[in-house]
Amino acid sequence: MSGAVIFIKEDLKISEVQVEFLIGILSIISLFGSLGGGRTSDIIGRKWTMALAAVVFQMGGLTMTLAPSYAVLMVGRFLAGIGIGFGVMISPIYIAEISPNLNRGSLTAFPEIFINVGIMLGYVSNYAFSGLSAHISWRVMLAVGILPSVFIGFALFVIPESPRWLVMQNRIDEARSVLLKTNEDEKEVEERLAEIQQAAGFANSDKYDDKPVWRELLFPPPPLRRMLITGLGIQCFQQISGIDATVYYSPEIFQAAGIEDNSKLLAATVAVGISKTIFILVAIILIDKLGRKPLLMISTIGMTVCLFCMGATLALLGKGSFAIALSILFVCGNVAFFSVGLGPVCWVLTSEIFPLRVRAQASALGAVANRVCSGLVAMSFLSVSEAISVAGTFFAFSAISALAIAFVVTLVPETKGKSLEQIEMMFQNEYEIQGKETELGDVEQLVQNQTDLTN
Secondary structure, three states: OOOHHHHHHHHHOOOHHHHHHHHHHHHHHHHHHHHHHHHHHHHHOHHHHHHHHHHHHHHHHHHHHOOOOHHHHHHHHHHHHHHHHHHHHHHHHHHHHHOOHHHHHHHHOHHHHHHHHHHHHHHHHHHHHOOOOHHHHHHHHHHHHHHHHHHHHHHOOOOOOOHHHHHHOOOHHHHHHHHHHHOOOHHHHHHHHHHHHHHHHHHOOHHHOOOOHHHHHHOOOHHHHHHHHHHHHHHHHHHHOOHHHHHHOHHHHHHHHOOOOHHHHHHHHHHHHHHHHHHHHHHHHHOOOOOHHHHHHHHHHHHHHHHHHHHHHHHHHOOOHHHHHHHHHHHHHHHHHHHHOHHHHHHHHHHHOOOOOOHHHHHHHHHHHHHHHHHHHHHHHHHHHHHHHHHHHHHHHHHHHHHHHHHHHHHOOOOOOOOHHHHHHHHHOHHHHHHHHHHHHHHHHHHHHHHHHHO
């Protein structure tokens, strides 16, 4: 949309406010998809919720492509937003529930890889089709976005249902079969299945029979409250630090630095897409080795520096070749640091930390928080930039990113290498576990001392 909107403005003669609304409404509408997706996935399963997301998105993409007016374009954007809301909520949950513990982080980050590949291909297709007439170019740019979702239809014939959802439906043999596809050790599979059954049994116990999930989320017990603060907080910081503004409005940002030709603007955005895609691969390699929290620290610190430097470049240097070069460098640096940590790890964490009973709907709340913040940023960036300048807006994003550093340090736990059930217990027995680890350490030391005395 970042490239298409240049030609939509020319073809449909729309105002800056309509541009903001067109871009930002996707994130706002997607929250309804995310809210509905949580409950839907509990009813029809994770797999078929993904199928529903693909169908709705295809309908939206086709409507936008054929739109004769701004009103019809908004209808298509509405449908695409619903589909995206379903997709961003369910895909990390599905992958987290089906993945082995040791690889769960990197596998759960896969949606972020393909989001970034999609962004990069979007920038490339924008540049490739920019030579067409204004009436045709933006339609082709939006039409090619339909193609990837078609492949989901073929994937549904291959991928299995989530074993944890199957256990919740008391389809134990099917769940065992799915676990055996991702783990050849039958003993370990039985242990994991027992853990899942125990968690599902606890979730379905009499304690919760008369308590709807939504009420538990509105009035959470202390462990769940801590999970919600962590999950919703990291989702909000992912967006209010300005990543969507950087992606959606990169042509306008580079215009502020001095690039005027449309083709050159779109070529510069390709560099942004490439940076975002390459560095997500770094996150995939490191997330299960280095851990979630260290990547978040590196990411938020790097983003804070790049955002501040971007603001300083626009404020002090104005327009010119040097300002253009630094602007491209710092925008690419910002999206690179985002892709190393805050981008993928955010979705990994929110798919890991919630108990099985509330996982889908709590994750949906996280996705809603993410989409609301994304929409607010996208719908206000041009207006705020006009009020306090583009440089001032980047300084504001830098300050917010600095707050994200403090949030990660104080409230984000490390979940690397733990099963989903172990993570749940970590929150429930946070202080007890610390005490037990201390006691265990004392016992090990005592045993070591006895051994030394015996020798």
